[in-house]
Amino acid sequence: MTNANPQRSDPFSPAPLGPLTLRNRLIKCATFEGVTPDALVTDDLIEFHREVAAGGVAMSTVAYCAISPEGRTDRHQIWMRPEAMGGLRKLTDAIHGEGALAAAQLGHAGPVANSVSNRAKALGPSRIPAPMGMSLTHKVTAEDIKDLRVKFRRAARIAVDSGFDGLEIHCGHNYLISCFLSPLLNHRHDGYGGTLVNRARLAREVAESVREEVGDEAAVWVKLNMFDGVGKPGGGGRRWSGFNIDEACEVARLLERDGHLDAIEPTAGSSLLNPMYLFHGDAPRAAFADAFRGAMHWGLKAAGPFFLKHYDYHDGYLLPLARRLRAAVDLPLILLGGVTDRASMDLALGEGFDFVAMGRALLREPDLPLRIASDPATTSQCTHCNLCMPTIYSHTRCPVRTGEVPAG
Structure with a gap:
């Protein structure tokens, strides 16, 4: 199958995404900002996204917007409820005020949730480890699945009524829906386990519920894992392999x-098993361990080399896998992973991708898109040291930009 959309040559040209028209093809991807201590929007969160919007992206994605209290990775994250709507409206107004659109990443953390912090059991497709809470997950029942669909629908309505233009359903990184997709983590023997069609059922049902709720009031897409970073990207050794690119294409x-859906944003890696596969670049093991106390601190000290693996960084590092997905479907695709300059943007668009997503580069320089538009020779100052990653537990930032560590 080939991409039905014509190839685009200018990343700064307006582009359609479902019912929306974006001012360009650059999207700020979802990165948890760590500035919502009461699970509500703060001035810091508003300013973070306002600054990114003022820097030139077409859309800024707010994460993590959990569908329920137990669906957060910890109790400090926003969960979508009426009490949050006032702050969410201020946030979307600030983004809109800079000429950009606002997207909400909706999801459930599943086994990535900290059950101790949330004071609620983590959920999983099966009884599997939930390491943040040093516990096992509660195996989702058929009634739980019905409830999850209702909660996704309710969260979508709250997001749209709070001014969000786009909704990203999180089906990646071994959060709950992603765990259902994984043959390594999903051990069910009912209609949601076993065959790939069964393992994909929850993702499809959630997409249906969200679309039924919002219609054409918002663009809807999924963030879909192409490879969990466990086993081989193309499968093989099934017993020890996670979700892979062959299954992702199907x-x-x-x-x-x-x-x-209006689009798919391909991603990779597992917050549960192999987070560095998403990021590539340096693996800041000591900084990650220092972000925790007690057993988690010492556990990361001991397991850091196994859990935080090193993958060499190069621009467009997820492109080889994403090409497979591009060839499989006609839906618009948003390329994520190592998009930092005009050359990587042009490469993505030239290969039939419709949008590009940026993350760490915008932490370093929120105005990078404007500067690239002004001078295509502009290069990102992000060195992919990944010291930003452990800051999500305190206040997401680039420590080089803030002067906490020296540049270079």
Whole structure:
């Protein structure tokens, strides 16, 4: 299958995404900002996204917007409820005031949730480890799945009524929906386990519920893992392999056939098993361990080399896998992973991707898009040291930009 959309040559040209028209093809991807201590929007969160919007992206994605209290990675994250709407409206107004659109990443953390912090059991497709809470997950029942669909629907309505233009359903990184997709983590024997079609059922049902709720009031897409970073990208050794690119292509085809989505954002890696596969670059093991206390601190000290692996960084590092997805479906795709300059943007668009997503580079320089638009020879100052990653537990930032560590 080939991409039905014509190739685009200018990343700064307006572009359609479902019912929306974006001012360019640059999207700030979802990165948890760590500035919502009461699970509500703060002035710091508003300023973070306002600054990114003023820096030139077409859309800024707010994460993490959990659908329920136990769906947070910890109790400090926003969960979508009426009490949050006033702050969410101020946030979307600030983004809109800078000429950009606002997206909300909706999801459930599943086994990545800290059950101790949330004071609620972490959920999983099966009884699997939930290491942040030093516990096992509660195996989701058929009634739980019905409830999850209702909660996704309710969260989507709250987001749209709070001014969000786009909704990203999190199906990546071994959060709950991603765990259902994984043959390594999903040990079920009912209609949600076993075959790939069964493992994909929850993702498809959630996409259907969200679209039914919002119609054309918002663009809807999924963040879909291409490879969990466990086993081989193309499968093989099934017992010890997670979700892989062959299965991702088939799930993407199923989602496209259902007709509920406006796009897919391919991603990779596992917050549960292999987080560095998403990021590539330096693995800041000591900084990660120092972000925790007690057993988690010492556990990361001991397991750091195994859990935080090193993958060499190069621009467009997820492109080889994403090409497979591009060939599999006609839906618009948002390329994530190592998009930092005009050359990587042009490469993505030239290969049929419709949008590009930026993350760490915007932490370093929120105005990078404007500067690239003004001078295509502009290069990012982000060195991919990944010292920003452990800051999500305190206040997400680039420690080089803030002067906490020296540049270079």
